Amino acid sequence: MASETEGMPQGVFQCQLCAVSAPYSYVGQKPPNTRSVVLLEECYILKDPFTADRGRFLVLGSRCSICGRLVCVGPDCSLFYSKRFCLPCVRENMNAFPQEIRQDVEKRKALAKTPCGEPGSRT
Amino acid sequence: MPPPRTREGRGHREHPRAPCEEAPERWDWNHPDTRRLMEDAFFRDEDYIRQGSEECQKFWAFFERLQRFQSLKTARKEEEKDPEPCKHSIPALADLPRTYDPRYRINLSILGPDPWGSRELGRRLPPERVSEFRRALLHYLDFGQKQAFGRLAKLQRERVALPIAQYRKRILRTLREHQVVVVAGDTGCGKSTQVPQYVLAAGFSHVACTQPRRIACISLAKRVGFESLSQYGSQVGYQIRFESTRSAATKIVFLTVGLLLRQIQREPSLPQYQVLIVDEVHERHLHNDFLLGVLQRLLPRRPDLKVILMSATINITLFSSYFGGAPVVQVPGRLFPITVVYQPLEAEPTTARPEKLDPQPFLRVLEAIDKKYPPEERGDLLVFLSGVAEISAVLEAAQTYASHTQRWVVLPLHSTLAVADQDKVFDVAPPGVRKCILSTNIAETSVTIDGIRFVVDSASLSDSLLIFPRHQSFSVWAGCTCGQPAPSDSNTCESRNSAEALLPGLMKSMDVGDPRTFPFIEPPPAASLETAILYLRDQGALDSTESLTPIGSLLAQLPVDVVIGKMLILGSVFHLTEPVLTIAAALSVQSPFTRSAQSNPECAAARRPLESDQGDPFTLFNIFNSWVQVKSERSSDSRKWCRRRGIEEQRLYEMANLRRQFKDLLEDHGLLAGAQAPRPGDSHGRLRERRERQALLQLKRQHEEGGARRRKVLRLREEQEGGSSDEDAASGGRAAGHGVDIQDVKFKLRHNLEQLQAAATSAQDLTRDQMALLELVLGRGLYPQLAVPDPFNSGRKDSDQIFHTQTKQGTVLHPTCVFASSPEVLHAQKPENGPGPGSRGDKDKGSSRHQLLVFVSLLETNKPYLVNCVRIPALQSLLLFSRSLDTSGDCSRLVADGWLELQLADAESAVRLLAAALQLRAHWESILDRQLAHCTKRRLEEEEEEALTVSHKEVAALSRDLLQFMVPKIPYSLRRLTGLEVQNLYVGPQTIMATPSLPGVFGSSTLSPHPTKGGFIVTDFLTYNCLTSDTDLYSDCLRTFWTCPHCGLHMPLTPLERIAHENTCPDAPRDSLAGAEEAAPEPVQKASALQRPYRCETCQKDFVFTPTEVLRHRKQHV
């Protein structure tokens, strides 16, 4: 029964930037049901809904270490570089980041302008 | 990406030498031993990735790619320091790592094993290799996280893009303010998947959502579970008959309308739900309409219950006004385009309907799509066709076209397809290729197939190809309840669902009064209700006053097909539960025979020993039992065993599951004493059992982690292995990759194989008597679904044998039917030893061995096929089962159910047989009633004592008498009446007629004239002397002198009078047949017991006449 409640949602996570939302079942650095992986930040975690394995988890997001906004891990909202930073904060403090990060953020900006991917076609 | 190669292959080919410890500089990541070392350290059972799992293989593929990528990078790029960043004022930025390293971008860390803790490992694993591995693993996990989050985000984007998403708040607000809300939107607006989630997210937790079809319950529960990201949690469940994924944690359950009605039947105020969503209310079938009626009455009593009616955008005001002007939230259709392709249909030839559907218009649709849309614009085609025959016609042509253009993969979808083949429609087509799914309308609104862009509905091919929610016409199921499913309907099993057929019974049991006057939203077509009521009367669930019979009230509670329910109940009376369970389960799943099984002579030969010439249910019974034996000896052989015989093993698994559910059902209803599980007595045995179970659970878990059923990329030339659904790769569990037959594992987890084997073994030990009783149970269960062989069959070829049902002439046997290959067992043989006893040598009186077929269903495709037949002796079965029996004056001529005529050679034997049948039926009925009453009582009072009101002795006596009765004795002829004869069957009401008194022959009741047929009502099924016939007038003259062997009476008597005397003769010894109720023996007055005073109005004289004398007298005046 204990395992039943472990998977139960604690609340709903919602990204303050893109509004993506999902129920989360754990907040912290030690995801339940696995002993071998720890997180380097306080994360909102959901049991991975795409697999049957109980031990697999999915990190939804965490708080920006500058502004404290709750942001998702999506590439349009935040990045991790030893800490979580939301993209607005990264852009504001661009020069504090190494070149690799700066290039990456520029690239994301360009990508976001020309969205690609398959056309939505489902019933 | 390179295909993952097998580890063994690589190691063998490139590196025959063992690596590692002796020569660390020759470290080889590709060597299996190296990998195993790492796996031993990092991929243990408690780790995130487990050794040997699919995940593990994926990791190594990733690892290889990463290595290649990194070697490229390091070669190109020299170590390059970032400029010293200035100390930042923001603390979070102040301590960022100075030198960039991709590892800083990963928010995970692996607590690997401490290889230095163990000296053994430390010696074998160089630290730099360990960190290399650890780094790769980190990247792999991070990659996995990104991928999964990407999927989640995409899912959300799609949900938000649905038309209904903009109405979420409005729907919820309206629901808070009103008790009933109508949500109207056409297919594709997303209401079925989204509204349940909105309601859940709004905090409601006891939600039921009804669906008209079972398959929709399953697919919606899966979809909603998936979308609400709790696919493997338990908040979203479904419940269909026999199957439930519901648990204590379930917040929303998808269930069929029929099942919800049963819940209301049990608890009329429906206390278990807070919100009720009734989906597809526009599909106007009795069930939905009845539910609406029940809800309308219930709502005032449950002001806290919220109801959402979801409908297509038709008839909205009807639903709204039925619930006092409930508010309507109307949602426009899909936002993304569904392309409408218009293809005019050429005028159909006016000659008789064409043998095969013309595939040309469909090919033109494929062509048009190819012409108009570039291949890189993805999107698949879904074609609705009316039946399997139509699908194969189009399939053939479309596959030819597809192999020519290389741009299509054509897939059929219908319920008779192997499960593995059905699943293919969910797979993805390779780039540049489209799927063309040819489906019966099972898929409509119920199966969600991603990526459909074009829809062709063949029904509307003549005017427009727009997808449109069609009405499930009521007449479809009404027709089905007569055992005659709609033409080429693939939903046979579903439409015959008892829940639908039993609706009037359900209504009776719910005390809502006469179904005809129930306040339906719109009065249903009277004919359909009448058909349903008639069906239940035919099946014996309602009596002649339309009250529920004891068997009917039990049937109304059992969520099974009426016929199956009857079998289960009857079987339990004769202590034949185990075999009947198997047969009932076998008849409730689709035919296990694969298509190739019909054509492949080797399969047919291998199956022959299992065939029973009693009928198909017995063949299925043998197959199941033998399969269980194979399973219990060497379960790994069972798949091969099935394939060799042309049997789809999946169906046998379904039978096993269903059998168990039936068993639970019988236990729940007190028809079966609690299971007497043969548990291994000693602790050693229990321990072994537990270990086995754990091993199985482990296997199952491993399989599930491998991703039970993953979408695959379809092969372009699917047709090359066309029809080879019984090939290893495609068959059954699809788990060949792991070398584990997951179906077998699940089977063993779910069932007690020892118990099943015990049942299978005892099946082999069934005595002849028990087999005969089993036939009786089946016969009575399936009655009145019966067919009579055409009299000229014996002169016809095997394949030309025809049979007639009451409503359908010229039906044929299904090719899989055992009688199709050996029809001679159905021919009435001549009595072996010359004229039988009592025969007067009259050749025309025929055989004593006429047989009828009872069948499970009538499948109409290109021909009307009888499916799952059992042969039963005609005369005896008709006497025991028929709802209506009419006799001539001397009882030698009988008409059963108004369409089958039996002419018996010998009137005296006829009367004896009839009298015996009456007593047997009464006895059988009384035992059944007491048994059922006992069950209900036991269930209500929860008492456990085994105070059986029906003694074993009594059942044994009945069994003996029944078996004796079934032995063919009297030669007779059997004939289907012509239409004209049926019209002029009865003499009609007689104004003046003396009531005959036949003490003892037909029991002691006084007879009253039949109001329409004429003659006299003996019992609710037997009418005496109501048949028009010339011969009857003279048969009564045949009085011959006779001496009673008991009292010595010597008089000229008709056969009937003789029997009447014998049965009441005070000196006659009582035989076993006179067991049930002791008819108060009336003293015989005199031989002319039939005579009554009669006053003839024409000649104004008084007589003392027998009924036939009356007729004869009246003839004089004509």
Ligand SMILES: [Zn+2]
């Ligand atoms: Zn976001």
Ligand SMILES: [Zn+2]
């Ligand atoms: Zn921020």
